[in-house]
Amino acid sequence: MSRYHAYLKKAVTYLENYKGEQPFSIYCKQLFAADRKMGSTDRRLIRHYCYSYFRVGAAFVNYSIEEKILASVFLLSNSPDPLVTSLKPDWSPFFSEDMEVRMRLFSATFNWRALFPYELTLSSNIELNDWLRSQLIQPDVFIRLRPGKEKIAKEHIGKLKLPVHSISPTCISFPAAVNLDLLPGLNRDYVVQDYSSQQIDQLLQLVPADAISSCWDCCAASGGKSILIKDRFPAAQLTVSDIRASILNQLKNRLRDAAIATHRIEQLDLEQKGTIPSSFLFDLVVADVPCTGSGTWGRTPEERVYFTSDQLEQYVAKQKKILSHITTTIKPGGYLLYCTCSVFEKENEQQITAFVASSGFKIVKMQLFNGMPQKADSLFGALLQKISN
Known part of the structure; x- marks a missing residue:
């Protein structure tokens, strides 16, 4: 057995035991740490075979996991791959062809829609086939x-x-x-901030600079948008919050490195009513809410593989609760910037349209920032203004 065949067997074992309960990168690190005989090349190749499987393996209908890995690596490689050339030598001449030509070799057994069999409407400015093809590329x-x-x-x-x-x-x-x-x-x-996340500044530029003296990044996570907010409104007092204490500790360090002072840092569960301090009142609230993350699945293709429509409904419900709880913290005439890294209309345009219909806000602008042409993530943003209490 060649060492590449051994790598393939190892990858099959990893994939068979993986259940999608944690990011595959963390799962791999745990397995690699337990098997100290593997060197850096071993780890890199096994990881590569697994991620190739996640990207396109589901499209190869009625293949075994081993066959899906081989076909996926062949389809996605830009140069001859030793695993494929050793186990599928008949495919070797086709490495010089582009992906479309190689795909025709599997025309009888290749189904694009098997990559994502759900009938879900995507946000405007994004096409299903383009989105599916983007899943094959590491951003x-x-x-x-x-x-x-x-x-x-x-x-x-x-x-x-x-x-x-x-x-x-x-x-x-x-x-x-x-x-x-x-x-x-x-x-x-x-x-370090994805291209589409940077484009959110286009919406912030629609807010008069002299109108913002206080802002709240309510789902701050790693703090990329917190830094963006302060770069756009340097005089504004910044409050940040997140539900996770560990994330807040990382956020404190990042803001310190960025030389950004915060007015308050709070650990808050915004799904729960009554957890927001009564003193909270802001000119601008940025809500980068929990979502399916479907606009970032090019980086984490395993999430697409293990996605269910029930997850979408759960996230939509979370978003609705958060929106309903943060509205009282925005001053009349103030602004709400709603963001998701999702491409699903239900989390984006539908969520905002329903919210505006009953909340006393108006839409200033909403947009899906399609990052696919730049090999980036895709992100939705909606800038709203409060017109009444």
Whole structure:
């Protein structure tokens, strides 16, 4: 048995035992830590075979897991892969062809819709076939250059001779495999933030700067949007909250590195009524609410594989509760920025339309930021203004 065949067997075992209960990256780390005989090449290849399976394996109908891995690696590889060439030598001549030609070899057994068999409406500005094809590609890594730090950040990047692509004067992308650990100035000079998340600033620019003296990032998570808010409204007092204590500890460190002071940091469960302090009153509330994450499944394809329509309904209910609880914290004339990293209309346009119909808010603008052309995530944003109590 070749070592590549051994890798394949190991990948099959990992996939058979994985149940989708945690991110596959964490699951892999735990298995790798328990098997210290594996070197870095072993881990990289096994991980590659598993993620190839998650990306496109479901489209190969009536194949075994082993066959799905082989076909997936063959379809997604840009150059001859030793696993495929050793076990499927008849496929080797086709590595020089593009993906569309290779796909025709499986025309009788390949079904695009098997990748996502659910009949769900996507947000405007995104097509189902384009979205499914985007699942085959590992998105790039993006950084946002902070105001006044563009020159020094670009100088550091230039010294390291990293492969880069300038998307805009303040947005730079890197291939997913690039290690940014050697790039100095993280959070101080630049932030790691997906391209579509950066585009949320287009909605913030619609808010008059002199209208915002206080803001609340109520589902702050890692704090990327908190930093964006302060870069857009530097004089505003910033309050941040999240349900997870561990995330808040990381957020404190990140904001410290970014030289951003916070007015308050709170651990809050916004699904529960009565948990928000009565003193909370803001000119702007940013709610990057829990969601299916379907706009980011290119990075975590296992989530698409283990998705169920029940999960969507659960997230829609969570979002509705959070929206209903935070409305009282927004001043009359103030603004609410609602965000999801979902491509499903039910979490996006439908959620906002229903909310506006009964909440005393009006829609300033809502948009699905389609990141697929830039090899980025997709993200929905809706800027609302409170017109009555």
